[in-house]
Amino acid sequence: MRDIQLGKSPVIHLDETSVLDIGSCIVEGINIAPGRAIPDDGDPRIDHSLEGFLFTCGPDHIRHPQPIEGDTTGRKYPLHGSFSSHPAEITAWDVGEKRARIAADIPVRLATGGTALLQRVWTIDGATGEVALDDTITNTSDTVQPVFLMYHMNVGARLFDDKVQLEGDMLEGGGFNWRFGEEPGSVFCVQATGNEDWATLRLGPIASLGGKSLTAQFRTDTLPYLQIWRNQKAPAHVLGIEPVSHRWVSREELADSGEFNMLQPGETRSYGLRFHIA
Template identity: 55%
Template sequence: MIDFSIPDGPAFQLDPTSVLDIGGCIVAGVDIAPKRAIPDDGDPRIDHSLEGFLFTCGPEHIRHPEPLEGEPVEGGDGRFYPLHGSASANAAVIKSLETGSGGAECIAAIPVRTANGGEMLIERRWTLDAATGELELTDIVINRSEKALPIMMMYHINFGAKHFDDGVRIESASLPEGALPWRFGEGDHGIFCVPAASGGDGWSVTRLGPIAALGGRTFTLAVDTETLPYLQIWRNQEAPAHILGIEPVSHRWTSRRKLAEAGELEPVEPGGSKRFSLRIRFE
């Protein structure tokens, strides 16, 4: 892991073995990542990634496995897009890592061979501002294939819910109610996906807190809705899982077939790219 921190915190552990995603996230001396309190999806790539604070789905598929285009939908031995796409477990090539009084910056490239026979490159840049403690991620996903392919991305930001009490709430203009208790839904599970409401600057803000275990701090997520226009939130308290996920995502929650029929799987030409950005703070 690469230590990515500032003197007064927070501290993030970047994982160069898997997309330079975030493993540990230490705030006020507490690692808020869920660790092993996660659902078992039967995929070791995803088990490893789910343990951490942030992992990346994509760049050609998000969510659960679906048949590749042209493969049978049911039965047979058809090929499938893997759970959460092909990015997870791909190593990052570190281009630069700098730290100083102003903060920290890490730049990397992650080549990904996609399930549909393509090649994509994720150019990833993390910055951490020493004055504000704000962490910013910018991804440029480039289609290096010989054919046009859609680009899809989802960022799972996962919390160990054992650190939450009943006072923790989710607040966002994207929610019809404006706010929800973190134990939304019924029983041990809950999930929804809504359009991300953006302000005049094109960014959507979601807050989670106050988190007493983190000294009363509130987690704040800001997302560029130009390419991440949806907000998905889920929780799972079915033992041994104890996790809450906040997930900005490029596409609404439905099948690839329906997205294609609606014209929402826009192909990106060879050499073309999409840019994705988000910002994280604990205030």
């Protein structure tokens, strides 16, 4: 992994072995990623990714494994799709005193045998501390392919006290305590709403980080839903903020209702996310 930090930004560790996702994220000398306080889903790719601060799900599938359509051998789409574990080919590493831009190409082999290309650009603004991600996915197969995407921003809930809140226009009442739902964990998915095609979610204040809050924003044109997940079933102790391209229903239901985003060969789709901790 490569470390990078500018001005007010956190120290982020970019994982070249797995689509240039973020491993550790250091704020006030504390790694806010969950580390090994995560559930074991039996997939070492996801174990590696989930313990970091941000990992990317897709592009051929999101969420839990489901059967591959038309496959007579019983194969399933892998947990959270095929992205994880694909190495990044760095195309730019431009780090100045006030701004950084890191770019990479990630060729991806899909579970069905097709291919895709993820072109990823990270930028960091040292003055504001904002970390921004712009992604473009291209269907490099010779046949039409559906494209899905979910960002998992995972925070170690060991850092939270009872005063930590989730706040956002898409949440009921504008927000609520981070321990939502039933114990020892819960999940929900809502339609994202925001201003000028960007939705905003705030998590905090986090006393263990000096009262700082995590503010995440994401494009609602291609990420029209927000999923929030928490798991406090030992040894897990994690909360996930998950902007996502599709509703929280089965793949079959999405197909039946015509909700797949289909890309023709050579066609692209783009996504955006940004965050700061202050």
